[in-house]
Every structure is written in structure tokens, then in C-alpha cells.
Amino acid sequence: MNKDNDEQLITQIVAGDVDAYQALYHRYASSVLGLSYRILGNRGQAEEIMQETFWRVWQNASSFTAHRGSFTNWMFGIARNLSIDVIRKEKKVTMESLPDAHSEQAESSPHLKADHNVPETAWALFQQEQVHVALADLPSEQRDVVEWIYFQGKTRREIAEEFGIPFGTINTRAKLALQKLKRAFEGVGFVEE
Amino acid sequence: MNERIEDLLAVYALGGLTKEERRQVEVYVDTNPAAKAELDNYLQTVDALVLTAVPIQPSPQTTADLLARVEADARQRRMSMPVVGTDGKKRPSFSKSPQSSPSMWDMLKSLLSSPAIGGAGLALAAIMLIWAFVLLGRNAALQSFNQTLTADITYLETRVMSIKVDNDDLLAENESLRNENLTLTNRVTALAQENQNLINTASTRAERELELEAEISSLTAMNNELTDEYAALDESTLVARNVMSFLTSPAVHTVTILGNPETQPDATGQFVVDASSNTAILIVTGMDPLPDNSVYQVLLIQGSEHETAETFVVDTQGESVLIVSSENPLGNFDAVGVSIEPAGGSVQRTGEVVLLGSLIN
Numbered sequence: 001m002n003k004d005n006d007e008q009l010i011t012q013i014v015a016g017d018v019d020a021y022q023a024l025y026h027r028y029a030s031s032v033l034g035l036s037y038r039i040l041g042n043r044g045q046a047e048e049i050m051q052e053t054f055w056r057v058w059q060n061a062s063s064f065t066a067h068r069g070s071f072t073n074w075m076f077g078i079a080r081n082l083s084i085d086v087i088r089k090e091k092k093v094t095m096e097s098l099p100d101a102h103s104e105q106a107e108s109s110p111h112l113k114a115d116h117n118v119p120e121t122a123w124a125l126f127q128q129e130q131v132h133v134a135l136a137d138l139p140s141e142q143r144d145v146v147e148w149i150y151f152q153g154k155t156r157r158e159i160a161e162e163f164g165i166p167f168g169t170i171n172t173r174a175k176l177a178l179q180k181l182k183r184a185f186e187g188v189g190f191v192e193e
Numbered sequence: 194m195n196e197r198i199e200d201l202l203a204v205y206a207l208g209g210l211t212k213e214e215r216r217q218v219e220v221y222v223d224t225n226p227a228a229k230a231e232l233d234n235y236l237q238t239v240d241a242l243v244l245t246a247v248p249i250q251p252s253p254q255t256t257a258d259l260l261a262r263v264e265a266d267a268r269q270r271r272m273s274m275p276v277v278g279t280d281g282k283k284r285p286s287f288s289k290s291p292q293s294s295p296s297m298w299d300m301l302k303s304l305l306s307s308p309a310i311g312g313a314g315l316a317l318a319a320i321m322l323i324w325a326f327v328l329l330g331r332n333a334a335l336q337s338f339n340q341t342l343t344a345d346i347t348y349l350e351t352r353v354m355s356i357k358v359d360n361d362d363l364l365a366e367n368e369s370l371r372n373e374n375l376t377l378t379n380r381v382t383a384l385a386q387e388n389q390n391l392i393n394t395a396s397t398r399a400e401r402e403l404e405l406e407a408e409i410s411s412l413t414a415m416n417n418e419l420t421d422e423y424a425a426l427d428e429s430t431l432v433a434r435n436v437m438s439f440l441t442s443p444a445v446h447t448v449t450i451l452g453n454p455e456t457q458p459d460a461t462g463q464f465v466v467d468a469s470s471n472t473a474i475l476i477v478t479g480m481d482p483l484p485d486n487s488v489y490q491v492l493l494i495q496g497s498e499h500e501t502a503e504t505f506v507v508d509t510q511g512e513s514v515l516i517v518s519s520e521n522p523l524g525n526f527d528a529v530g531v532s533i534e535p536a537g538g539s540v541q542r543t544g545e546v547v548l549l550g551s552l553i554n
Contacts, residue, residue: 018267022260029256030248038246047255058263068219069236076243080208131244149209150242156209166361167354174203182238 006071013061025054028072032079039083039151049086053079084153134184142177145170199228206235213347435516436474442467450529450550457481457547460511462531464550468524473517475529477548480511483533490538491517492546494528504538526552 012020032053036046064074148154156170198221205218222229444467452460459479466473491502507513531548
């Protein structure tokens with residue numbers, strides 16, 4: 001993810017630069033749609049969420065501050081929160097396991113079929129595979145916490161009530177999961193050391 | 194370091210905290226560079242989680258609709274932004290410069306300059322102004338109420354968290370007590386079993402003691418019988434020795450005495466005597482058993498006088514052996530006989546003579 005370039009584009013978007021906005025959109029639209037689909041499991045709803053996410057990016061670009069995290073944190077956070085809101089409203093929980101979701105989306109992803117830059121596509125596919133491996137390598141209880149919070153939008157309180165896990169345990173599992181993932185991602189250059 | 198807030202950073206990055214918890218974390222990391230650095234690491238890692246979702250190209254229509262919407266909004270914004278005219282003055286971007294053709298704003302100005310429209314507009318503006326003041330007041334009240342509610346919610350959330358911690362502690366303590374109770378119960382069961390084993394052992398020992406006592410009693414009785422038997426055998430042995438000694442003396446001779454042919458024809462006796470001795474041995478056979486109130490008694494006869502001596506009974510074979518003794522040498526007597534007397538014997542013969550034999554050669 002081009003962190004410095006993203007923030008430069010945001011600055012331009014704040015100034016009303018539609019071209020900068022389009023560049024940002026084309027850079028991240030497929031990822032945002034993929035994330036929403038991963039959470040909702042419904043293409044139509046995911047498209048709406050993606051559209052609303054980018055509309056809010058356009059409307060609220062001036063409120064983004066790098067102090068609270070990167071632009072992608074902010075943007076994917078909007079998409080995730082909107083998707084979780086849909087789930088809460090419909091009380092719908094997707095329990096797709098990672099491998100199934102991976103294969104299902106892989107089949108439908110035009111990314112693999114589009115006439116894109118081959119090295120970039122290959123690198124993207126490699127990254128996805130590495131993230132899947134890193135997640136699959138987590139102990140199940142840590143992977144569950146990541147799934148429940150990030151992809152299903154459960155709060156700590158909901159997890160504690162539903163599964164009887166104390167807050168402290170949830171905190172520890174989340175911490176260990178992210179630490180392990182960070183080490184795995186550092187190994188393949190996804191995150192900075 | 195504030196341990197609690199540090200523990201929340203990962204969950205914050207994943208998006209699992211409540212609004213108030215997020216605020217607490219943000220306040221903390223704003224003043225704690227180490228925590229901020231840790232949080233940034235987590236956020237960077239969470240960013241990569243997006244890659245678990247395979248990218249999907251949006252439909253062309255969705256893209257077109259969004260970009261059109263953004264374009265329209267961008268145009269609207271540009272229209273509302275001030276621009277510098279050729280005369281150097283700043284105007285709204287849609288204002289009419291001297292060298293530009295009449296714009297929509299000019300037309301609107303001309304329309305508003307008519308009296309009727311202007312009056313209605315003023316009235317409307319007044320109403321709107323009043324309504325704005327009302328809304329401001331209500332907004333202020335709602336904000337105040339919202340603040341109160343937020344404070345209450347924060348307090349309650351803190352209480353719930355505290356109660357949850359207490360509850361976890363109590364659950365742990367309860368589990369510990371349950372385990373201790375189970376341990377003690379098992380120990381009680383083991384002790385009860387041990388106690389029962391001891392009772393069984395004691396019972397077995399008591400039974401064994403009774404058996405041994407009974408055995409001792411039996412052995413004691415046997416011992417007493419054997420002692421009596423030994424004493425009897427001892428006496429018999431002594432008698433037998435005396436008899437043997439007497440029988441082997443050279444002066445001893447044997448006199449046969451015969452039974453009464455009318456009353457005891459089968460009775461016979463051997464009187465082994467040494468004439469110079471005061472002692473003799475009488476051996477009888479074939480004599481009839483007597484009732485319990487009668488005994489046989491030896492008679493030592495001299496002329497018409499007689500002397501009673503030992504009494505005896507016979508066994509089931511009608512036999513008996515006894516030593517006969519007198520104060521006088523037995524050579525002084527003429528005959529020896531046996532009579533039936535009352536139990537205990539008699540000083541003088543009272544009963545029938547059943548055996549008789551002469552001692553005179």
C-alpha cells in the first residue's frame with residue numbers, strides 16, 4: 001500500500017481534485033469491495049457499501065488525520081463499520097471459514113481474469129496467499145478472536161457474553177494474534193519492521 | 194505504563210472496543226509515545242487483514258454512478274468557492290464580472306428586487322430566524338442531556354467491567370473451592386474405607402481370639418485328662434512294679450480258688466502268696482458284675498474265725514487284680530475267700546461266699 005502517495009492524494013482530494021480521487025478509487029475499490037463481500041457475503045450489499053465508503057472518503061477527506069492511523073486504516077475502517085452495521089441490522093452472521101471464502105471469492109474475482117499488469121497481479125496473489133497462510137497458522141483461539149472482531153464486528157462484550165471468554169483473555173489472544181501476524185508479514189515484506 | 198490501556202491496544206486496532214473504550218485509548222496514546230508506537234504496529238498489521246478478502250472489481254455501473262456523483266459534487270463546490278475577477282475583486286465563482294454575460298445570480302437578483310417577492314422573502318426569513326433560535330435552544334438542551342447520558346453510560350460501563358472482573362475472580366475462587374471440596378470428599382471416602390478395613394481387621398482378630406480361647410480351654414481340659422490319666426498310669430505302673438517284684442520272689446506260691454458252683458460256677462481265682470509275708474496278690478476271673486450298691490470283699494479265714502480284707506469290683510470281663518494285705522503273716526490263715534458285701538465293705542462277712550480256696554498245703 002502506497003502510504004505516502006495515499007496521503008498526497010488525500011490532500012489533493014480535500015482541495016477538490018477529482019482526478020486524484022479517481023486515482024485513489026481505482027487503487028482501492030476492488031479491495032474495499034472484496035472486504036465488504038468477505039463480511040457480508042452478498043455482492044449487491046457489498047457494492048452499495050463500497051460506493052458509500054468512497055462517497056464518505058470524498059465528503060470527509062478533510063477529517064482524515066494520519067495521527068490516528070494510515071489512510072487505508074481509515075478507509076477500510078469505514079467500509080468495515082458500514083458492513084458490520086448491515087450485519088447488525090439484519091442480524092446476519094457469516095460463518096465462512098477462511099479457506100472457503102478464499103476459494104469462493106477467487107473464483108468470482110475478475111482480478112484474475114482482467115488484463116492487468118502481470119507482476120503486480122502476481123504480487124497481489126502472493127500477498128493474499130501469505131496472509132491466508134499466516135492466519136491459518138494462528139492457534140484457533142487467536143484466529144477466532146480476529147475473525148469475530150474484525151470480520152464479524154463483535155465487540156469484546158459480545159464475545160464475552162456469547163462464548164464466556166473473559167475480557168483479559170480476549171485482550172491477550174488479540175495481542176498475540178497481531179504480534180504473530182506482524183512477524184509473519186514482516187517476513188514477506190508486508191509491514192515494516 | 195497503564196496496564197489496562199496497554200491490554201486494549203490490539204482489540205482497538207481490530208475494532209472491538211466500545212466508543213468510550215476507544216476514547217480512553219486515544220486519550221492515552223496521545224500522551225504515551227510507546228503505546229502509540231505499539232498501536233501503530235497493530236494498525237499496520239490489521240491493514241494487511243484486508244488481503245484475506247480477495248479483491249473484486251466493482252461493476253462498471255457502480256463506478257460510473259459514484260464518479261458522476263463525485264463530479265457533480267465537485268462542480269457544486271467549485272460554484273460556491275470565491276474567485277478573483279478581472280477587476281481584481283473577489284466574487285463568488287458564479288458572480289457577474291463586467292466583461293461577462295448575465296449569470297444566474299444576476300437573474301436571481303433581479304427577481305428578488307420585486308416588492309412582492311421581497312416581502313414574502315422577508316417574512317419567510319423572519320420565520321426561519323425564529324425557528325432557528327428555537328432549534329438552537331432545543332439543540333442545547335439535547336446536547337446537555339446527551340452529555341449527562343454519556344457520563345451515565347461511562348459510569349455504568351466502568352461498573353459493568355468492574356463487576357465482570359469481580360465475577361471472574363469469584364468464578365475462579367468457586368472453582369478452587371470445588372476442587373478443594375472434591376479433594377476433601379475423596380480423602381473422607383478413603384478414610385472411611387480405611388476405618389472399615391480396621392473394623393474388619395478388629396472383628397477378625399476378636400473372632401480369632403475367641404477361637405484361640407476355645408482352643409486353650411479344650412487343650413487345658415485335654416491336659417487335665419492327660420494329667421489324671423498319667424497319675425492313674427503312674428499308680429498302675431507302681432502297682433505293676435510291686436506285683437512284679439512280689440511275683441519274682443522265690444517264696445511265693447499260687448493257690449487256686451474256685452467259684453461257688455451254685456452261684457458263680459465260672460468264677461476262679463489265683464491267690465499268689467508268700468506265707469511269711471503280710472501281702473498277697475489275688476487275680477480273679479469269670480466273676481459276675483455286681484450292682485452299684487455291692488462290692489466283693491476278700492476274707493482271710495482261720496478256723497472258725499475270719500478277717501475281712503480289701504474290697505474290689507471286676508471289669509466287664511469279670512476280672513480284677515488286687516493286693517491283699519493283713520496285719521498278720523498270711524501263712525497263719527487256713528483259707529482265703531471272696532464274699533459279696535454292701536458298698537464300702539463289712540467288718541464281718543454278711544454276704545454269700547462266691548469264691549473259696551485252701552491255703553493249707
